[in-house]
Amino acid sequence: xxxxxxxxxxxxxxxxxxxxxxxxxxxxxxxxxxxxxxxxxxxxxxxxxxxxxxxxxxxxxxxxxxxxxxxxxxxxxxxxxxxxxxxxxxxxxxxxxxxxxxxxxxxxxxxxxxxxxxxxxxx
Numbered sequence: 001x002x003x004x005x006x007x008x009x010x011x012x013x014x015x016x017x018x019x020x021x022x023x024x025x026x027x028x029x030x031x032x033x034x035x036x037x038x039x040x041x042x043x044x045x046x047x048x049x050x051x052x053x054x055x056x057x058x059x060x061x062x063x064x065x066x067x068x069x070x071x072x073x074x075x076x077x078x079x080x081x082x083x084x085x086x087x088x089x090x091x092x093x094x095x096x097x098x099x100x101x102x103x104x105x106x107x108x109x110x111x112x113x114x115x116x117x118x119x120x121x122x123x
Contacts, residue, residue: 031070035085042068044086046078047112049105051089055119061088062120069116074106092116 008025028034035044043062047070053061070086072078083089092115094104107115 032079032081032085035068035070035082038068039085039087042066043088044068044070046070046083046086046089047072047092047116048077048083048089049091051091053088053090055090055092055116058090058116058119059122061090067120069113071109071112071116074108077106090116 008020012020038044043065045058045061045067058067070078070082072082078086092107092112094107
């Protein structure tokens with residue numbers, strides 16, 4: 001397993017409250033290799049604070065391809081190698097700050113995933 005991946009634990013199952021029974025979970029050896037293999041088959045989308053595209057454009061970014069979303073951790077985000085193997089980097093805009101600065105520097109992975117999945121589900 002790639003060292004940067006989180007493992008599935010009994011705590012994960014407990015927190016998911018039965019939801020993991022409906023999700024396929026895969027462990028891969030290398031995220032960049034997976035992304036490379038999916039080129040042209042899926043819209044490979046990463047998240048980054050310095051991204052120029054907004055998540056509001058996810059539907060048009062993906063086109064007819066299924067989305068493969070890569071989320072990084074709160075401290076470091078996604079690695080340079082992962083960034084280089086994405087088709088698009090998107091920004092989740094933050095509100096509530098002062099002087100044009102966001103109220104928070106980052107979201108946790110669950111919050112980011114929820115926002116992205118919501119945007120993908122909008123018609």
